Amino acid sequence: MSGAVVEIIQAKGKDEDEPVVVARAVYEHPFIVRLCHWINAVALFVMVGSGLQIFRAFPSFGAKIPQKDLLHWPKAFAIGGWLGGALQWHLTFMWIYVATGIFYLGYELFSGNYRQVLFTHRDIPGVWPMVKHYFFFGPKPPVREAYNPLQKHAYTTVIGLGVLSVLTGLAVWKPVQFSWLAWMMGGFHWARIWHFAVMWAILFFVLGHLVMVILHGWNNFVSMVTGWKKDPEY
Amino acid sequence: MKNNDQVDAKKFRQIGRREMLKLTPVLALGAFAIPSLQEGLLKKGLGFSDWASARLFRSGHLAPTFDNADLTPFAKFPINGYDVDDPGVIFENWTLTVSGAVKKPGEYTLAQVQALPRHRQNTRHICVEGWDVIGRFGGARLSDFLELAGADPAARFINVNCADDYYESLDMATAMHPQTLLCYEMYEQPLTRAHGAPLRLNIPTKVGYKQAKYLTDLKVSHVLDRVGYWEDQGYSWFYGL
Numbered sequence: 001m002s003g004a005v006v007e008i009i010q011a012k013g014k015d016e017d018e019p020v021v022v023a024r025a026v027y028e029h030p031f032i033v034r035l036c037h038w039i040n041a042v043a044l045f046v047m048v049g050s051g052l053q054i055f056r057a058f059p060s061f062g063a064k065i066p067q068k069d070l071l072h073w074p075k076a077f078a079i080g081g082w083l084g085g086a087l088q089w090h091l092t093f094m095w096i097y098v099a100t101g102i103f104y105l106g107y108e109l110f111s112g113n114y115r116q117v118l119f120t121h122r123d124i125p126g127v128w129p130m131v132k133h134y135f136f137f138g139p140k141p142p143v144r145e146a147y148n149p150l151q152k153h154a155y156t157t158v159i160g161l162g163v164l165s166v167l168t169g170l171a172v173w174k175p176v177q178f179s180w181l182a183w184m185m186g187g188f189h190w191a192r193i194w195h196f197a198v199m200w201a202i203l204f205f206v207l208g209h210l211v212m213v214i215l216h217g218w219n220n221f222v223s224m225v226t227g228w229k230k231d232p233e234y
Numbered sequence: 235m236k237n238n239d240q241v242d243a244k245k246f247r248q249i250g251r252r253e254m255l256k257l258t259p260v261l262a263l264g265a266f267a268i269p270s271l272q273e274g275l276l277k278k279g280l281g282f283s284d285w286a287s288a289r290l291f292r293s294g295h296l297a298p299t300f301d302n303a304d305l306t307p308f309a310k311f312p313i314n315g316y317d318v319d320d321p322g323v324i325f326e327n328w329t330l331t332v333s334g335a336v337k338k339p340g341e342y343t344l345a346q347v348q349a350l351p352r353h354r355q356n357t358r359h360i361c362v363e364g365w366d367v368i369g370r371f372g373g374a375r376l377s378d379f380l381e382l383a384g385a386d387p388a389a390r391f392i393n394v395n396c397a398d399d400y401y402e403s404l405d406m407a408t409a410m411h412p413q414t415l416l417c418y419e420m421y422e423q424p425l426t427r428a429h430g431a432p433l434r435l436n437i438p439t440k441v442g443y444k445q446a447k448y449l450t451d452l453k454v455s456h457v458l459d460r461v462g463y464w465e466d467q468g469y470s471w472f473y474g475l
Contacts, residue, residue, distance in 0.1 A: 007240045022243065031256055038260045046266075058364035065310040067365075083362065084468040085276075091470070092279020096263075175360070176297045176439050176475040177290045183298075188358060188366055225257070226250040 036104035049079030053086035119156035123149035143233035168195035297438035306367035321398035337384025350374035357438035372419030397448035
């Protein structure tokens with residue numbers, strides 16, 4: 001469970017009575033959280049890359065005749081090399097992506113660890129001050145916990161987007177066997193559009209996430225590797 | 235560890251290192267980047283998806299059908315092939331050569347297929363590329379034809395060959411599905427040459443490339459010897475929708 005706090009000390013030698021506390025550290029991210037994070041970072045990269053290669057086979061959401069392409073996505077930024085290859089990657093990694101997602105959600109729920117990251121109504125007042133601070137040079141709100149309200153919003157929303165990426169993907173993959181699911185999305189043709197849109201929403205999250213990771217420095221990054229955040233601000 | 239336990243710096247580094255090493259299973263994903271392993275792993279992944287697809291297939295579940303108002307205009311129904319659009323079938327001598335685990339193998343004429351009950355359906359045709367159109371297809375149920383030919387009900391696969399040297403195969407569950415047609419009509423007109431005349435498969439529970447055109451041979455069997463043109467390039471075999 002997250003939340004354990006330790007003091008890192010430097011023993012000064014056998015004459016010293018009191019060891020010097022040089023730093024504090026908080027255990028923020030349990031092993032399962034970190035494992036799932038890194039597995040799905042890779043899996044998502046492959047899903048997006050192969051998905052874009054699949055998209056290149058018919059880069060349109062209109063008619064086939066006449067075909068009007070929406071955008072030309074370069075082959076160099078896609079995975080698979082051709083439609084057949086991309087489908088192999090996509091239909092292989094989707095199992096890893098889904099299994100890891102379910103494993104993560106199950107762990108968060110049953111361990112109670114979700115409490116530190118789930119966005120609730122109590123977090124609503126804290127969102128705007130955080131947005132002002134990050135984007136409009138507002139004052140820095142006090143740091144009280146591992147995740148601030150804006151982070152909770154982002155990390156909760158992205159899970160919702162992940163679930164949507166799977167549901168829309170299922171409707172595209174099996175529009176007959178999951179015809180009810182496809183119907184809710186407006187049919188196969190629309191499910192393909194939603195699947196594409198959800199991907200962009202997730203990419204938008206990833207961009208913001210990577211920027212924040214870089215801005216928040218080494219100790220913060222290390223906490224998603226070892227679990228321990230050295231010198232937390234709370 | 236209880237809150238505010240004290241740990242010396244060296245021990246803290248060891249703890250950090252140990253926690254990091256716990257993540258080594260993530261490196262297993264790197265196997266996909268190793269050239270000698272990649273093809274095999276992806277084949278297994280695709281095979282697993284095919285297995286799951288076969289498990290998800292329900293014989294009684296119908297593909298959605300549509301009103302005539304929803305049909306894509308015939309002129310906008312794409313012609314897709316892998317080689318030529320018109321392999322020059324001579325209709326006068328055309329027969330469907332039936333072989334394999336059937337009581338009545340041999341040559342079947344188009345008239346024999348057309349004598350079976352005709353079913354017309356407005357269904358969505360989905361190409362692996364991602365585009366889709368809604369077409370009006372007419373023909374005999376493949377299940378009715380298999381009964382006519384005395385096919386072994388325990389057989390597991392159907393293999394078809396085509397006039398343009400294309401070839402495909404079907405699992406028997408899909409072959410027996412009520413919407414799987416030996417199709418000889420589109421939009422209530424006989425098939426045009428480019429769309430697969432005189433006989434093609436129409437299978438709304440499968441992706442487009444499995445719906446072979448200009449059929450020449452049909453074999454019923456217990457083993458899958460020849461899979462399919464696109465499958466042999468690396469595409470999915472079952473590809474049920």
